Amino acid sequence: MDAVSQAGLRYVGGIGMKKARKLNYIHFVITYNFVLLIPMIIVFCSVFIMEGRQQVQKIETMLRSYGEREEEYWHQQMSVVNFYNTECRYDKRYNSYYAEKPPGYFLDIETDLKQKEENFPFVENIYLYQPDRERVLSSGGLYEADYFFQSICMMERDFPEEQEAICARKAVGKRQQEKMVLICPLRTWGKSGENEVQYLLFTITRARLKEQFGISEFPESGVTRIIHDGVVLYELGKPAAGLEEEKDYLTYTRDLDSGFRVIQMIPKDVVYKNMEPFLKGYGIWFGCSVVTGFGLALYFSRRRYRSFQWLMENNEELEEERNRLRAEKCLYELLRQDIQEGDELWKSCLENGIYVNRRYKFFVIVPQDSERNQEICEFFNKQMSGSSITTAYPLALFEEARVYLICSDETRIELEQKRDRCSKMGADIGIGELCMDISRIRQSYREASRALRSLDKTGKGYPEVEMNAFREAVELGDTLRADVLLEGLFDTIKEVKETAAVCILWDMLRMAELDPELLFEEEKDGLVKSADRWKERIREALSCRKEQERPQQAEAAGGYRKKNIVDVLTYIHEHYLEDNFSVKYMASEFETSVSNLSHFFKKNQGMSISQYVENIKMERARELLEESDRKVSEIAQLLRYGSSTVFIEVFKKQTGMTPGAYREQIRKQDF
Known part of the structure; x- marks a missing residue:
């Protein structure tokens, strides 16, 4: 594929990437603004809660003030009622002893009641009920008891005879007007000297009660009740439909004189309605702040988005790089030690995506010293990666060659055909044995290396590619790579001529910082026979060098590795x-x-x-x-x-x- 075609593909892919970046940018801006809005939302909610509490406190203060005034007013009215009751009790005009002296008796009581009504504007009328005589005296005349309690002031007559304190009843007057009646027992003495019970009845109209106990700030939604002995004598307003008194109302209760109690209720939604002016102004400010903040964020967040995008892409690259390094480590371990099905190395390979559990495994080494070989590498990748059941794992073992581990579930015939097609393309490729037994995977690599060395037409026998890679691994302190290359180089020493073997071992000793002269001083049994002993000495030297370099790397020369x-x-x-x-x-x-x-x-x-x-x-x-x-x-x-x-x-x-x-x-x- 030429450069122009590759550029065209990059351009077409770039268009899609550009649209994806725009979508990611919009998503980032929304998220970025949402994060910025969180403090504003918290402030808004806090102010809303504080304003609600202030409104509740304001209403409580108002009702408390009303309550103190109402308590004082009620106390004054009850004092007047008690005073009239006491005054009448000791007034001879209310004594039955004078009952046989009409009409002056009735006129005296009528005049007195009329005068008391004029001096006591809280009540509408004052009546004297005499149960023994079944009659009711008032400032307007004399009534039969039955007529009075059925037409004038409709109420029950079950007054307790032993009553000493003031009690109250709910009554209905003419034109169905609701009233509250205060009942005061008036005990006098009769002709026989025994106590007689009479009752003073004080009627109070609904309008007068509303005037004194109504909630003027909430005339439509407020509810006021006056209760005595558990009976509701007066109720102004009704709870709204669908609202529960315990949950949806703010309730305030006050105890008054003579056992009376006042309950006032205000709906909670009234509190929030009073906050409407504040909420409108604050909402306008909040909306303007959001719009302004969103606009500024759109303007300033591009650079932040680029940093964010770069970090995300870099994190993905680092994740891929970490997985690649883990897989590469597993590949190095496969070449360093034996593996058996089910052991730790087997499990580690599977965890890192190396499918060593597939049927066939083999190694391939492709040099990159010519354009022809690079074309074959690309062809090889397509051949081995074109199926979901075949995977080629690259290993950066050499700078000038590519090493691949092939794991496949294809048939042996299909794999051999692919391998033969690569071999017939005219490039120098080392291909190992197709093995089903995972324990022979190292043997497959050795065969691939041996096959590649057999194609060396120079006749030098000196593995220049492997030696350059070994030098680089030693300089970088890459122990795994150096150990794998060490094994391969000593396999080469056993196969090449004595002269080439000496040159290889000489250079390896220098790289390991060992004295090459030892090669001639200690060599007695032949280089091939003592190869394993030299291999262990070089491995020990590299290990000691690694231990010596470690403190230096931590202090200075390798300081960048801490990063x-x-x-x-x-x-x-x-x-x-x-x-x-x-x-x-x-x-x-x-x-x-x-x-x-x-x-x-x-x-x-x-x-x-x-x-x-x-x-x-x-x-x-x-x-x-x-x-x-x-x-x-x-x-x-x-x-x-x-x-x-x-x-x-x-x-x-x-x-x-x-x-x-x-x-x-x-x-x-x-x-």
Whole structure:
């Protein structure tokens, strides 16, 4: 596939990615604004609760003030009632002894009652009820008891004879007017000297009670009740339909003189209705704040979104990198130690996505020293990854070659056909044995290595690729990789000529910081026979070197290892546009060498630092071309290119088109 086709595919994929970024951006802005709104909502709810409490306290204070006034007023009226009762009790005009002296007797009582009514505006009328004579005397004349209690003041006559204190009844007067009647027992003496019981009846109209006990601030919704001995004598207002008194009303109760009680109830929704002016003003302020905050967040959150998006993408990349490193470690362990079905290594491989439980497993090594071999690598990947039951796992063992572990559930014939097609393409490929037994997986790798060495046409016998990889692993302190390469190199020593074997072992001893002269001083039994002994000495030397380097790495030279790759990437993204940015400057910031930092970065990211910086520059260039009207020369200067010509060439190499053409296509797509 040529560069233009690849650029076209990247462009088509970029369109979909752009739409996805817009959706992610909208989602981020909504979430970002929602987080900002939380404090405002908390403040709003707090103010709402405080205002509600203030309204309740205001009503309580108002009712408390009304209650004190009503208690004082009721106390005054009851004092007058008690005074009249006492006065009449000792007044001879109310004594039955004078009953035989009409009409002056009736006229005296009528005049006295009339005078008392004029001096006592709280009551409507005052009556004297004489149960023994079945008559009622009033300021307006004399009534038969039956007529009076059935027409004038309709009420029950079950007055208790032993009553001493004031009691009350609910009555209905003419025109069905409700009244409250205060009943005061009046005990006098008769001709025989025995006590006689008479009753003073004080009638109080509903209008007068409303005037004194009604809630003027809530005339329609408030409820007032006057109760005596558990009987409701007066009720102003009715509870609204659908409301429960215990849950939906604020209730205030006060005890009055002579056993009377006043209950006043106000609906809770009235409290919130009184808050409407405040809520409207506060709601307008809150709405304006939300709209303004949302607009400002839209304006300022783009940069935050880019940081957020970069962190999310980087987290995904780190997660993928972590999984890749775990899988790579399992592949190294497969080449270092024996594996059996069901053991720890077997389970670890399955957990990290290496399906060693499939039927066939084998290794393939493909050198990348020519364009032909690179084409074969791509063809090989398609062949081995085109089926869901076949997977190729790459292993970065060599810099100049690719190592693959193939795990498949295809038939042996299908796998051999694919393998033969790769072999017939004319490239040097080492292919191991197809093994069903997982314990023979190391043997498959050895056969692949042996098959690749057998194709060496130079005749040198010196494994240059393996030696370069071993040197790099030793320098980086990659123990697993170095150990695997060590095994392979000693397999090579056993197969090549004595001269080549000595050269290989000589270089390995120098890399392990052992004295190569020992090779000639101690060698007596032949190099092949003593190969295992030299292998153990080199392995021990590498292990000691690792232990010696560990404290130094913790203090200085390896200081960057205390930081993870995220720190390095963050530093690059924050400083890559600075004039003094360079790999050398980065190495000094992380207190390590340029080579160590470069190897560390390439091992983690799969590319060099310069390639990574070039990629983020191109990504930034595409954003500027899509979202701004800057000139190409300005973008080139902003991204620290020497000239716009260099920028155009790099951009065209990356995308297959010039910056101007890219911007034009993006705008057409948006339109």
